[in-house]
Amino acid sequence: MQQTPQNPPAAITPQPVRSGIDVVVNGEPFRHTGEPELPLIWYLRDVLRLTGCKYGCDDASCGACSVLVDGKLKLACTLTMQSLAGRRITTIEGLAGAHGELHPVQQAWIEEDAILCGYCQPGQIMAAVDLLTRKPHPSDKDIDGIGNLCRCGSYPRIRSAIKRASKVMRDKPR
Numbered sequence: 175m176q177q178t179p180q181n182p183p184a185a186i187t188p189q190p191v192r193s194g195i196d197v198v199v200n201g202e203p204f205r206h207t208g209e210p211e212l213p214l215i216w217y218l219r220d221v222l223r224l225t226g227c228k229y230g231c232d233d234a235s236c237g238a239c240s241v242l243v244d245g246k247l248k249l250a251c252t253l254t255m256q257s258l259a260g261r262r263i264t265t266i267e268g269l270a271g272a273h274g275e276l277h278p279v280q281q282a283w284i285e286e287d288a289i290l291c292g293y294c295q296p297g298q299i300m301a302a303v304d305l306l307t308r309k310p311h312p313s314d315k316d317i318d319g320i321g322n323l324c325r326c327g328s329y330p331r332i333r334s335a336i337k338r339a340s341k342v343m344r345d346k347p348r
């Protein structure tokens with residue numbers, strides 16, 4: 175006997191697509207449908223729960239919120255979501271490879287024991303990735319020029335880690 179098609183349940187009502195700001199974060203597409211002025215740092219931390227990006231100051235001076243936007247180092251506390259439509263954002267959570275293998279900078283950080291309290295370190299690592307992309311063989315001055323603050327004073331260890339990562343990345347480009 176032929177089945178009569180059933181009406182769909184009343185709860186399933188077609189909805190218009192919500193407009194918003196499309197971004198790609200760590201390779202995944204997202205649509206921000208909230209306040210366009212929301213700073214990226216709070217979108218990452220409060221909406222996507224990517225808490226590696228840290229809030230360390232209120233005057234764009236500490237670098238704890240450093241992320242990459244289209245491969246360039248940016249401060250997530252200074253960017254609004256409306257300025258980021260169509261952009262690709264990379265946070266510390268997206269730095270490892272597809273199978274979880276650490277980025278050479280992350281690995282060097284472990285090997286040089288660069289992490290003290292850890293608060294500034296995601297930002298330090300993102301800044302180091304940016305530096306090594308621009309300058310595969312950075313001088314001490316280049317490294318000091320990063321300028322991210324560390325209240326624990328891990329600067330000598332960070333310098334060693336960047337030099338270690340620099341060698342690994344030159345010997346074995348990703």
Ligand code: FES
Nearest residue numbers: 230236237239251
């Ligand atoms: S939170 Fe300090 S520079 Fe962004």
Ligand code: FES
Nearest residue numbers: 291294324325326
């Ligand atoms: S490791 Fe503590 S603030 Fe940098």
